[in-house]
Amino acid sequence: xxxxxxxxxxxxxxxAVFVWPLLDYAWLSLQAQSVFTGLETVPVGAANxxxxxxxxxFWQDAGQTLRFALVSVALELVAGLAIALLxxxxxxxxxxxxxxxxxxxxxxxxxxxxxxxxxxxDPHGPLNGVVQSLxxxxxxxxxxxxxxxxxxxxxxxxxxxxxxxxxxxAGLQMIPADLYEAFALEGxxxxxxxxxxxxxxxxxxxxxxxxxxxxxxLGVFDLIAVLTGGGPxxxxxSLAVYAYLNAMRFLDxxxxxxxxxxxFLLLLLGAAALLLWRRQxxxxx
Amino acid sequence: xxxxxSLRLEGLCRRIGERAILDGINLEVAAGECLALLGPSGCGKxxxxxxxxxxxxxxxxxxxxxxxxxxxxxxARRRVAMVFQxxxxxxxxxxxxxxxxxxxxxxxxxxxxxxxLAAVLELLQLGGLRRRRPAQLSGGQRQRVALARALxxxxxxxxxxxxxSNLDAQLREELRPQLRAILSGGRAPAIHVTHDQQEAMGxxxxxxVLHDGRxxxxxxxxxxxxxxxxxxxxxxxxxxxxxxLPQDDGTVVGIRPEHLVAVDSxxxxxxxRSREWHGASxxxxxxxxxxxxxxxxxxxxxxGEELRLGWEPRHEHRFREASGERLGSPGRHA
Numbered sequence: 001x002x003x004x005x006x007x008x009x010x011x012x013x014x015x016a017v018f019v020w021p022l023l024d025y026a027w028l029s030l031q032a033q034s035v036f037t038g039l040e041t042v043p044v045g046a047a048n049x050x051x052x053x054x055x056x057x058f059w060q061d062a063g064q065t066l067r068f069a070l071v072s073v074a075l076e077l078v079a080g081l082a083i084a085l086l087x088x089x090x091x092x093x094x095x096x097x098x099x100x101x102x103x104x105x106x107x108x109x110x111x112x113x114x115x116x117x118x119x120x121x122d123p124h125g126p127l128n129g130v131v132q133s134l135x136x137x138x139x140x141x142x143x144x145x146x147x148x149x150x151x152x153x154x155x156x157x158x159x160x161x162x163x164x165x166x167x168x169x170a171g172l173q174m175i176p177a178d179l180y181e182a183f184a185l186e187g188x189x190x191x192x193x194x195x196x197x198x199x200x201x202x203x204x205x206x207x208x209x210x211x212x213x214x215x216x217x218l219g220v221f222d223l224i225a226v227l228t229g230g231g232p233x234x235x236x237x238s239l240a241v242y243a244y245l246n247a248m249r250f251l252d253x254x255x256x257x258x259x260x261x262x263x264f265l266l267l268l269l270g271a272a273a274l275l276l277w278r279r280q281x282x283x284x285x
Numbered sequence: 286x287x288x289x290x291s292l293r294l295e296g297l298c299r300r301i302g303e304r305a306i307l308d309g310i311n312l313e314v315a316a317g318e319c320l321a322l323l324g325p326s327g328c329g330k331x332x333x334x335x336x337x338x339x340x341x342x343x344x345x346x347x348x349x350x351x352x353x354x355x356x357x358x359x360x361a362r363r364r365v366a367m368v369f370q371x372x373x374x375x376x377x378x379x380x381x382x383x384x385x386x387x388x389x390x391x392x393x394x395x396x397x398x399x400x401x402l403a404a405v406l407e408l409l410q411l412g413g414l415r416r417r418r419p420a421q422l423s424g425g426q427r428q429r430v431a432l433a434r435a436l437x438x439x440x441x442x443x444x445x446x447x448x449x450s451n452l453d454a455q456l457r458e459e460l461r462p463q464l465r466a467i468l469s470g471g472r473a474p475a476i477h478v479t480h481d482q483q484e485a486m487g488x489x490x491x492x493x494v495l496h497d498g499r500x501x502x503x504x505x506x507x508x509x510x511x512x513x514x515x516x517x518x519x520x521x522x523x524x525x526x527x528x529x530l531p532q533d534d535g536t537v538v539g540i541r542p543e544h545l546v547a548v549d550s551x552x553x554x555x556x557x558r559s560r561e562w563h564g565a566s567x568x569x570x571x572x573x574x575x576x577x578x579x580x581x582x583x584x585x586x587x588x589g590e591e592l593r594l595g596w597e598p599r600h601e602h603r604f605r606e607a608s609g610e611r612l613g614s615p616g617r618h619a
Contacts, residue, residue: 176373178371179373179375181360182367182369182434184340184360184361185338185363185365185366185438186361186387186434186438187361187387187390188387188390196375196386197375201377
């Protein structure tokens with residue numbers, strides 16, 4: 001009984017900020033609450049869920065979100081590892097660069113997204129300035145579906161690579177230097193050392209970084225909301241942006257809750273699959 | 286020694302900023318010989334190894350291995366193997382993979398790898414541990430794996446950096462003869478760094494004493510004990526420590542604790558202050574007009590007892606107080 005009492009504060013907190021909103025959303029997803037109902041809640045059963053399953057935009061956004069997360073996290077891991085390796089070497093001014101390298105991550109996303117929107121601006125942005133100075137016609141970076149998608153990835157990679165680099169740098173610092181010395185004396189080259197020692201010993205850190213970043217990227221909202229607003233023609237729209245639009249633009253709160261829950265369930269499924277795969281990999285090894 | 290030296294250090298210097306870590310080290314190690322580098326911590330002994338291995342740069346001087354100048358070669362191209370103090374085993378690889386990785390890097394064909402692996406596992410009794418990870422091994426087992434890895438390198442020179450310092454005292458004593466047998470089995474010279482003189486005396490053919498980045502003396506354990514070249518070596522080699530008695534003429538007389546004898550007249554008057562009994566002998570701490578004295582004897586002196594101690598002239602070492610250098614050469618033989 002006393003154990004329950006001791007856990008009570010944490011349990012109450014979890015109930016208040018996690019379980020209760022979830023249940024509330026579950027309830028809301030079974031209601032119609034929109035301009036058509038005069039913002040009154042009207043029970044509609046599974047109508048919202050039926051609509052979700054048939055909603056092409058939801059599934060398209062799910063695919064786009066997944067593609068955005070996978071591509072940007074993959075790029076961040078590669079760039080982050082390269083930067084971490086560089087910052088792990090000894091050279092003059094390394095300390096300064098280490099702190100500077102963190103700046104993009106410290107910047108509020110909205111602020112940096114505004115910055116990138118200006119960089120990609122057609123025709124006045126700096127990037128188009130470079131294009132024009134080369135004697136070419138300006139490029140509508142944010143108005144073409146393919147280029148706009150690339151722009152969201154570029155901005156996300158720019159902002160969160162420092163976070164990945166920092167995590168991996170911490171991992172690199174855990175690897176004893178004498179392993180590399182022993183390896184060199186055995187005839188190994190630095191490149192072989194990276195493959196045979198660094199990467200295997202860094203694996204837990206790479207896994208953690210990928211997990212953190214995937215969770216964040218799958219829920220991406222602020223960057224896309226500010227940079228492209230999900231456009232053009234919802235080509236960069238993520239699930240979180242779609243849920244936001246449903247609530248705040250279409251004033252369809254019931255369906256917005258359904259989209260959010262749908263996204264939650266997809267993530268849960270993905271996480272379960274990942275855990276299962278890892279457990280199997282561990283048993284195999 | 287008529288054999289050509291297999292390793293030769295000529296005026297080796299290593300500096301960090303203005304500070305000289307190594308200051309002109311000259312040393313020769315013959316083929317098949319095991320040399321111990323002995324000194325207090327911070328004397329530069331590990332740096333000597335690291336410079337020879339190429340892990341630290343050599344700022345001045347030359348390193349000759351079998352007559353070839355390897356001073357500025359990268360570590361991978363020196364054919365030097367090293368057993369690290371931490372053992373530096375690859376934590377993510379099994380014992381087997383720890384041992385074969387180097388051969389794989391050097392392009393040894395798989396059949397030969399398997400053969401050499403089997404031979405070294407046998408030699409060091411590691412057969413049952415092939416599939417274990419380093420974290421699943423005891424300290425002594427890890428040391429054997431590190432040694433096996435170094436042997437598989439087929440080195441022209443074997444370097445050991447305090448390989449026993451992570452083991453408990455009993456295990457160290459057990460392993461000493463083993464290590465000696467394995468090292469003397471090879472043709473390659475070996476340099477064994479340690480701060481433990483018992484270990485140095487037990488394993489090495491010769492001992493080089495290092496202090497403040499300078500070589501103090503290099504010789505057999507007997508030579509160092511009976512004929513120390515200066516005050517530092519006299520005080521560093523031998524436990525319990527040598528008695529040093531400053532004289533009025535600017536010299537210091539050194540006399541080993543076991544060379545003191547009770548005399549009826551003359552000698553130094555002393556009083557017994559404390560006593561340690563070691564079974565085969567007892568260790569007395571005495572008070573005298575010239576300061577505390579250590580005496581190893583097998584008598585039954587009691588605390589507080591007063592007596593007179595002397596020594597035979599042949600056991601006396603004499604040093605110049607200011608420079609520490611040895612005067613004359615008595616005490617050549619015990």
